[in-house]
Amino acid sequence: MIGAPHLTFALDTPGVSKGHLVVPKGADSEALLLPVLSLNKGEGPRLLVTAGCHGNELEGPIVARRLLDWLPDAQKCGKVIIVPVLNPPAAQAWSRNSPVDGLNLNRVFPGRADGPLSERIADAVSRILLPMVDTVFDLHGFGPRWEFAPASTTHPIADADLMRKTLQVAEAFKLPVTLIWDGPDTRGMFDTWAQSQGKVFICAELGGGTVDSDVLMIAETAVRNALISLGIIEGEIVWPTFRQQRSSRTLRTLPSDLLKSPARGIFEPRCSVLDEIKQGDLIGIVHPMDPWSSSSTDIRAPSTSIVCGLRSGEHVDADEAVALIARPVNL
Amino acid sequence: MIGAPHLTFALDTPGVSKGHLVVPKGADSEALLLPVLSLNKGEGPRLLVTAGCHGNELEGPIVARRLLDWLPDAQKCGKVIIVPVLNPPAAQAWSRNSPVDGLNLNRVFPGRADGPLSERIADAVSRILLPMVDTVFDLHGFGPRWEFAPASTTHPIADADLMRKTLQVAEAFKLPVTLIWDGPDTRGMFDTWAQSQGKVFICAELGGGTVDSDVLMIAETAVRNALISLGIIEGEIVWPTFRQQRSSRTLRTLPSDLLKSPARGIFEPRCSVLDEIKQGDLIGIVHPMDPWSSSSTDIRAPSTSIVCGLRSGEHVDADEAVALIARPVNL
Numbered sequence: 003m004i005g006a007p008h009l010t011f012a013l014d015t016p017g018v019s020k021g022h023l024v025v026p027k028g029a030d031s032e033a034l035l036l037p038v039l040s041l042n043k044g045e046g047p048r049l050l051v052t053a054g055c056h057g058n059e060l061e062g063p064i065v066a067r068r069l070l071d072w073l074p075d076a077q078k079c080g081k082v083i084i085v086p087v088l089n090p091p092a093a094q095a096w097s098r099n100s101p102v103d104g105l106n107l108n109r110v111f112p113g114r115a116d117g118p119l120s121e122r123i124a125d126a127v128s129r130i131l132l133p134m135v136d137t138v139f140d141l142h143g144f145g146p147r148w149e150f151a152p153a154s155t156t157h158p159i160a161d162a163d164l165m166r167k168t169l170q171v172a173e174a175f176k177l178p179v180t181l182i183w184d185g186p187d188t189r190g191m192f193d194t195w196a197q198s199q200g201k202v203f204i205c206a207e208l209g210g211g212t213v214d215s216d217v218l219m220i221a222e223t224a225v226r227n228a229l230i231s232l233g234i235i236e237g238e239i240v241w242p243t244f245r246q247q248r249s250s251r252t253l254r255t256l257p258s259d260l261l262k263s264p265a266r267g268i269f270e271p272r273c274s275v276l277d278e279i280k281q282g283d284l285i286g287i288v289h290p291m292d293p294w295s296s297s298s299t300d301i302r303a304p305s306t307s308i309v310c311g312l313r314s315g316e317h318v319d320a321d322e323a324v325a326l327i328a329r330p331v332n333l
Numbered sequence: 334m335i336g337a338p339h340l341t342f343a344l345d346t347p348g349v350s351k352g353h354l355v356v357p358k359g360a361d362s363e364a365l366l367l368p369v370l371s372l373n374k375g376e377g378p379r380l381l382v383t384a385g386c387h388g389n390e391l392e393g394p395i396v397a398r399r400l401l402d403w404l405p406d407a408q409k410c411g412k413v414i415i416v417p418v419l420n421p422p423a424a425q426a427w428s429r430n431s432p433v434d435g436l437n438l439n440r441v442f443p444g445r446a447d448g449p450l451s452e453r454i455a456d457a458v459s460r461i462l463l464p465m466v467d468t469v470f471d472l473h474g475f476g477p478r479w480e481f482a483p484a485s486t487t488h489p490i491a492d493a494d495l496m497r498k499t500l501q502v503a504e505a506f507k508l509p510v511t512l513i514w515d516g517p518d519t520r521g522m523f524d525t526w527a528q529s530q531g532k533v534f535i536c537a538e539l540g541g542g543t544v545d546s547d548v549l550m551i552a553e554t555a556v557r558n559a560l561i562s563l564g565i566i567e568g569e570i571v572w573p574t575f576r577q578q579r580s581s582r583t584l585r586t587l588p589s590d591l592l593k594s595p596a597r598g599i600f601e602p603r604c605s606v607l608d609e610i611k612q613g614d615l616i617g618i619v620h621p622m623d624p625w626s627s628s629s630t631d632i633r634a635p636s637t638s639i640v641c642g643l644r645s646g647e648h649v650d651a652d653e654a655v656a657l658i659a660r661p662v663n664l
Contacts, residue, residue: 020625021625037622037623037624037625058647060599060646060647060648061646063599063620064599064601064646067599067601067620067624067629070624086624087622090622093599093622093647093648094622096478096647146477146478146542146645147427149543149545210543211542211543211545212479212480212541212542212543212645213602213646213647214480214542214602214605214643214646215602215603215604217646218601218646246577268391268394268395268398268418268424270395270549271544271545271546271549272546273546274545274546274547289394289395289398291368291421291424292366292368293368293401293417294351294352294368298398312545312546314477314543314544314545315391315392315544315545315548315549316389316391316424316427316544317388317424317427
């Protein structure tokens with residue numbers, strides 16, 4: 003018998019309680035125990051905070067760990083469930099996908115009870131935790147290979163009322179960017195599944211590249227702002243400082259705004275995130291490995307826009323993404 | 334017949350000439366052609382600039398590519414040989430070591446003509462290029478997993494006169510840190526081999542973590558400063574701005590200054606590079622994957638020192654390095 007996912011403790015116990023979400027064993031692994039903290043102060047918002055879906059984006063798990071230190075005392079009402087690391091095997095391997103089954107956990111929701119480990123994690127979260135809440139903060143980063151402006155993101159949602167509510171919570175993080183992401187590939191995402199269940203779901207892309215103390219301060223401040231806006235804690239909103247600026251703007255990015263390299267070579271970034279660029283401005287250059295065999299290729303802005311993400315200087319293949327641009331929602 | 338390493342062009346041709354350093358084929362690969370630029374303005378300093386020894390440190394190759402654009406016009410005297418990418422297979426794989434033979438190119442010098450590819454590259458560079466110069470700038474970064482203060486570095490050198498000359502050139506980069514690195518493992522390094530041949534050898538650690546346009550500006554400015562100090566070009570020294578500061582200090586780091594994690598877990602950096610720390614100050618915390626099974630571990634400063642490098646927030650094993658500290662040379 004495979005067994006069913008379950009909690010080792012009662013989530014609805016008043017006050018602070020902790021234990022594990024048991025992801026049953028399968029053909030590819032033993033049972034996996036995900037640490038879970040439940041904070042229950044009765045009536046009010048019901049929030050799930052998840053992090054560590056991708057193992058090379060540990061801004062979220064570290065911020066979630068910081069919440070464990072102060073949120074139990076600060077919480078005024080409602081229920082908060084925290085899962086600091088959704089995908090421990092990937093975190094241990096510093097890999098986006100699971101080293102156990104090669105799958106991207108954020109493409110297999112709502113999962114399957116008898117699938118590979120990633121699908122079993124998704125199934126356990128979807129069946130046991132998601133029904134308990136109204137709102138989800140899923141804490142991601144953009145990974146080690148990108149410079150990225152910290153952003154709270156959502157995909158466009160067909161239900162206008164849910165879209166309005168989601169955008170309101172996303173903007174409450176006060177990150178440098180609130181991003182409406184019109185991405186081409188949303189099948190199997192935790193976002194899409196949670197939204198289909200009527201939940202407000204924010205995917206926070208808390209950084210990109212180096213995970214340093216400045217990035218973590220911005221991330222923690224932003225999550226705290228969002229908790230204040232939900233009414234779970236009291237306090238004053240603090241606008242995080244990013245690149246000596248305290249500002250936040252709401253942008254939309256289209257599928258065509260993910261710029262790809264036209265050639266193989268070494269990508270040289272020539273601008274910075276949050277730069278405002280005009281059509282034709284230089285974003286980066288791709289240099290062939292052998293400068294005597296072919297020329298470098300300029301990558302230029304296709305339209306007036308703002309740079310949200312830039313590939314770190316490294317070798318890229320033809321058709322690999324090197325920049326993500328976006329434009330103000332009101333334009 | 335394996336064949337001998339050779340150049341496809343005459344290095345001593347006056348003016349600008351270009352071609353390839355041919356690394357002969359071996360049991361593990363075909364022949365490798367490394368692009369080489371030679372700038373010959375007659376008498377004066379003789380400098381070799383190499384980059385891309387490690388494939389996930391592409392600050393150097395990008396700066397070397399920028400030199401191709403302006404150095405031919407700017408050069409006043411002497412000879413400069415530039416090899417923008419020493420290790421193309423590693424650069425294509427975004428890996429420190431070669432994907433062909435698994436070796437660290439910077440641990441196999443002076444190489445072997447009949448060895449695996451990395452040893453053949455080292456052999457070609459040692460036999461064909463190194464004898465042509467007095468000074469080497471080898472452009473590295475600290476890799477994607479570290480926050481690092483850009484530094485020009487040397488190991489301690491037994492020959493006091495060579496040490497003095499080397500330190501003088503290292504300080505001429507005007508990077509935030511000039512670092513005398515008393516490392517435990519220098520066997521097979523390009524540095525050690527070149528110094529044994531009487532060369533002034535600077536290993537520039539131009540960044541760490543994200544390779545963005547700010548890092549590249551600092552790196553290019555520093556290399557330009559060093560070229561001015563050697564008399565190869567004319568111009569004014571510009572102190573690069575790093576974290577809103579323009580400063581440079583000479584530090585020494587001992588083998589015991591590479592701080593290791595005492596436990597497995599997720600490393601949370603709690604300070605920043607260039608922070609001045611006192612004995613007992615918190616540098617970082619290692620959190621066990623399961624917070625209910627064991628406690629987090631603080632990593633504290635063993636002595637008054639300056640932080641040069643900090644591991645990015647990610648999962649580490651016990652005994653893995655998480656911080657590099659150093660102290661002023663005069664202390």
